[in-house]
Amino acid sequence: xxxxxxxxxxxxxxxxxxxxxxxxxxxxxxxxxxxxxxxxxxxxxxxxxxxxxxxxxxxxxxxxxxxxxxxxxxxxxxxxxxxxxxxxxxxxxxxxxxxxxxxxxxxxxxxxxxxxxxxxxxxxxxxxxxxxxxxxxxxxxxxxxxxxxxxxxxxxxxxxxxxxxxxxxxxxxxxxxxxxxxxxxxxxxxxxxxxxxxxxxxxxxxxxxxxxxxxxxxxxxxxxxxxxxxxxxxxxxxxxxxxxxxxxxxxxxxxxxxxxxxxxxxxxxxxxxxxxxxxxxxxxxxxxxxxxxxxxxxxxxxxxxxxxxxxxxxxxxxxxxxxxxxxxxxxxxxxxxxxxxxxxxxxxxxxxxxxxxx
Amino acid sequence: xxxxxxxxxxxxxxxxxxxxxxxxxxxxxxxxxxxxxxxxxxxxxxxxxxxxxxxxxxxxxxxxxxxxxxxxxxxxxxxxxxxxxxxxxxxxxxxxxxxxxxxxxxxxxxxxxxxxxxxxxxxxxxxxxxxxxxxxxxxxxxxxxxxxxxxxxxxxxxxxxxxxxxxxxxxxxxxxxxxxxxxxxxxxxxxxxxxxxxxxxxxxxxxxxxxxxxxxxxxxxxxxxxxxxxxxxxxxxxxxxxxxxxxxxxxxxxxxxxxxxxxxxxxxxxxxxxxxxxxxxxxxxxxxxxxxxxxxxxxxxxxxxxxxxxxxxxxxxxxxxxxxxxxxxxxxxxxxxxxxxxxxxxxxxxxxxxxxxx
Numbered sequence: 245x246x247x248x249x250x251x252x253x254x255x256x257x258x259x260x261x262x263x264x265x266x267x268x269x270x271x272x273x274x275x276x277x278x279x280x281x282x283x284x285x286x287x288x289x290x291x292x293x294x295x296x297x298x299x300x301x302x303x304x305x306x307x308x309x310x311x312x313x314x315x316x317x318x319x320x321x322x323x324x325x326x327x328x329x330x331x332x333x334x335x336x337x338x339x340x341x342x343x344x345x346x347x348x349x350x351x352x353x354x355x356x357x358x359x360x361x362x363x364x365x366x367x368x369x370x371x372x373x374x375x376x377x378x379x380x381x382x383x384x385x386x387x388x389x390x391x392x393x394x395x396x397x398x399x400x401x402x403x404x405x406x407x408x409x410x411x412x413x414x415x416x417x418x419x420x421x422x423x424x425x426x427x428x429x430x431x432x433x434x435x436x437x438x439x440x441x442x443x444x445x446x447x448x449x450x451x452x453x454x455x456x457x458x459x460x461x462x463x464x465x466x467x468x469x470x471x472x473x474x475x476x477x478x479x480x481x482x483x484x485x486x487x488x489x490x491x492x493x494x495x496x497x498x499x500x501x502x503x504x505x506x507x508x509x510x511x512x513x514x515x516x517x518x519x520x521x522x523x524x525x526x527x528x529x530x531x532x533x534x535x536x537x538x539x540x541x542x543x544x545x546x547x548x549x550x551x552x553x554x555x556x557x558x559x560x561x562x563x564x565x566x567x568x569x570x571x572x573x574x575x576x577x578x579x580x581x582x583x584x585x586x587x588x589x590x591x592x593x594x595x596x597x598x599x600x601x602x
Numbered sequence: 603x604x605x606x607x608x609x610x611x612x613x614x615x616x617x618x619x620x621x622x623x624x625x626x627x628x629x630x631x632x633x634x635x636x637x638x639x640x641x642x643x644x645x646x647x648x649x650x651x652x653x654x655x656x657x658x659x660x661x662x663x664x665x666x667x668x669x670x671x672x673x674x675x676x677x678x679x680x681x682x683x684x685x686x687x688x689x690x691x692x693x694x695x696x697x698x699x700x701x702x703x704x705x706x707x708x709x710x711x712x713x714x715x716x717x718x719x720x721x722x723x724x725x726x727x728x729x730x731x732x733x734x735x736x737x738x739x740x741x742x743x744x745x746x747x748x749x750x751x752x753x754x755x756x757x758x759x760x761x762x763x764x765x766x767x768x769x770x771x772x773x774x775x776x777x778x779x780x781x782x783x784x785x786x787x788x789x790x791x792x793x794x795x796x797x798x799x800x801x802x803x804x805x806x807x808x809x810x811x812x813x814x815x816x817x818x819x820x821x822x823x824x825x826x827x828x829x830x831x832x833x834x835x836x837x838x839x840x841x842x843x844x845x846x847x848x849x850x851x852x853x854x855x856x857x858x859x860x861x862x863x864x865x866x867x868x869x870x871x872x873x874x875x876x877x878x879x880x881x882x883x884x885x886x887x888x889x890x891x892x893x894x895x896x897x898x899x900x901x902x903x904x905x906x907x908x909x910x911x912x913x914x915x916x917x918x919x920x921x922x923x924x925x926x927x928x929x930x931x932x933x934x935x936x937x938x939x940x941x942x943x944x945x946x947x948x949x950x951x952x953x954x955x956x957x958x959x960x
Contacts, residue, residue, distance in 0.1 A: 398861065398862040399861035399862050399928075400861050400862055403861070417795050417797065418776060418793070418795050419794070419795035419797055419798040429862070432865065432866075433862060433865065434862075435776070435793065436777070436862065436925050437775050437776050437777035437795030437796050437797065437815060437816050437925060438795050438796070438797040438798075439775065439777050439795065439796040439797055439815060439816030439817065439822065439825070439826075439926070440777040440796075440815075440816035440924065440925035440926035441925075443816065443818060443819070443821065443822060443926045443929055444861070444862075444925070444926050444928055444929065447928065447929060448861065448928075457795060457797060457798075458795050458797030458798035458801065459797065460801060461801070463801065463828060463829050463830050464797065464801060464829065466828040466829075466953065466957070467797070467825040467826070467828040467829040468797075468825070469953055469956070469957070470821060470824040470825040470828050470949050470950070470953050471821050471822065471824075471825040472821050503756065503757035503758050503761070503802070503806065504756040504757050504758055504787070504791060504792075504794065504802075507790065507791065508790075566798065567794050567795060567798035567799075567802070568797070568798035568801045568802050570757075570802055570805065570806075571801055571802065571805060585957075588957055589957045589958070589959060591828050592828070592950070592953045592954045592956075592957040593954050593957075593958075595824065595827055595828050595950045595953065595954070596950045596951050596953070596954035598827070598950075599824070599827070599943075599946055599947045599950040599951075600947070600951075601947060
């Protein structure tokens with residue numbers, strides 16, 4: 245079965261976006277069980293835990309699911325770079341009553357080890373973000389029985405994933421919440437709206453396209469399919485779901501978000517990600533290009549974000565959210581998926597009537 | 603008849619974007635005659651010529667059409683600011699074998715005089731970009747019999763237009779080619795993808811929404827309508843049309859555009875606009891925030907852009923284009939509109955079949 249056929253066989257062509265820090269196994273299983281496809285955010289899963297985590301998902305649903313890895317580069321920063329970065333963060337830690345952290349021993353799990361473990365675990369779908377696999381790595385995943393999906397912010401990135409043998413492209417538009425996938429050009433050159441990205445990726449590569457960014461309800465699902473997407477991926481739309489694990493401070497901020505509330509920021513992690521603008525985003529704005537690259541800055545701000553979350557202070561947390569976050573609502577993830585699909589079906593019927601030849 | 607009813611009465615809910623420098627009366631008439639709605643870019647029309655220009659359109663089509671004004675602020679730059687700006691441009695002029703221009707006597711037509719003339723001319727639809735009218739100005743247009751459409755890049759701007767009494771919102775997403783409409787926040791806060799913008803504007807204001815940005819074909823039309831737009835506005839999709847007046851150098855650059863070719867730049871005009879990245883955009887990138895505001899810089903680069911165009915040199919011209927420009931194709935504007943609508947009808951039928959309850 246091709247990946248296109250697998251997507252077509254889904255009762256509901258809605259994928260749940262892997263959201264590290266906001267979703268884990270419960271949401272993945274709920275969405276797959278409802279007829280969509282859940283995706284586990286496995287960036288924070290240690291290589292040695294990977295087989296058990298994937299086997300657990302397999303045990304809990306017969307339906308296809310995906311597992312996503314963030315391709316963090318193995319950076320070895322100089323002590324001076326860490327000192328400078330920590331000095332910049334010191335006032336923020338002080339405000340939370342915390343000492344500035346020491347130099348961490350490690351910044352993220354080793355990607356190669358995670359990939360090897362994931363390949364052995366052989367989930368139905370393996371998806372990747374922030375960089376690109378080698379053809380040999382893709383071949384190994386295929387040999388294990390996994391479909392491979394590459395995340396792209398540009399047409400050039402989609403073509404690159406097609407060239408290494410990916411089975412599908414997740415086309416992530418500038419609307420999307422959380423980290424953006426760009427790996428060939430800077431964020432400015434990689435900020436393409438979902439409308440344009442889906443249309444141009446579809447034209448450029450002969451692979452199934454999963455549309456992501458700004459899709460929040462049945463209207464969005466119907467629109468993305470009309471545009472030519474084979475399926476949609478929704479993230480922010482799940483941020484208030486029962487299975488979301490982003491916690492009350494983040495969720496309260498989302499529910500109270502004003503109009504046009506999000507910004508792309510590099511300040512939290514060293515890589516551009518979209519979230520609600522808060523004091524940290526504002527005050528770090530002009531310095532964000534100076535912070536160390538992902539995953540270094542991400543690790544250095546980790547204790548700050550955790551402490552702010554603990555204290556219920558949304559101003560020093562990364563409140564990842566997409567541009568249409570005001571359309572998010574509560575509910576069980578499985579029920580949300582079913583409701584969006586029912587809406588999409590109605591929208592499609594209404595559109596067919598409205599545009600019918602007279 | 604409400605504006606919503608007027609849009610519904612159009613045989614084809616496709617509006618042609620007013621594109622100063624790329625479209626004029628022939629395209630407006632062709633699109634309205636084909637069953638869509640043409641929009642004349644009247645920024646370059648002198649107040650005293652406005653009545654004749656509008657009457658001419660009325661004489662050439664019984665169908666509704668729009669006239670768009672750019673709301674250029676009446677700036678009075680200091681001589682020193684002009685000297686600095688011209689010094690920055692001097693090498694570019696020199697490269698074209700031209701002297702650096704003198705200080706211009708005027709930077710744009712007086713907007714108030716243009717508006718007064720437009721109100722007297724009473725086109726079926728009057729649309730505005732770069733700022734916002736007062737309630738009294740909207741009332742005067744209504745009294746004259748014109749519908750008023752405000753262009754918005756954000757939900758806040760859409761709300762502002764609703765508050766002054768506009769009849770409809772043109773929601774211009776970040777994908778859009780040419781100048782962006784933002785007038786409340788900076789370009790960063792105003793860069794919202796069409797998917798998110800249409801969905802959130804629709805939720806926020808109780809006015810018809812015209813979706814703009816990234817819509818290039820029948821799939822895009824169907825998608826925008828599914829998303830909840832009352833109509834779409836297409837600009838870049840007409841840039842290779844028979845009635846386009848952007849000339850062979852610009853058109854050749856569009857036809858040869860590589861993937862992901864556009865950037866937002868302030869360098870040509872003092873206001874962010876999207877076009878193909880060329881040498882001027884690249885080399886002025888880091889200085890673009892320093893150039894004088896629109897319309898000053900726009901006027902100062904005018905002779906450079908004209909001379910480059912004359913010389914067939916695309917590297918010093920503003921090659922305005924949207925993010926999905928690679929989907930543009932040639933044809934008569936009226937035929938393009940009819941073809942896109944036929945495609946949209948087919949897409950809608952196919953979507954209805956694909957999503958039908960089983």
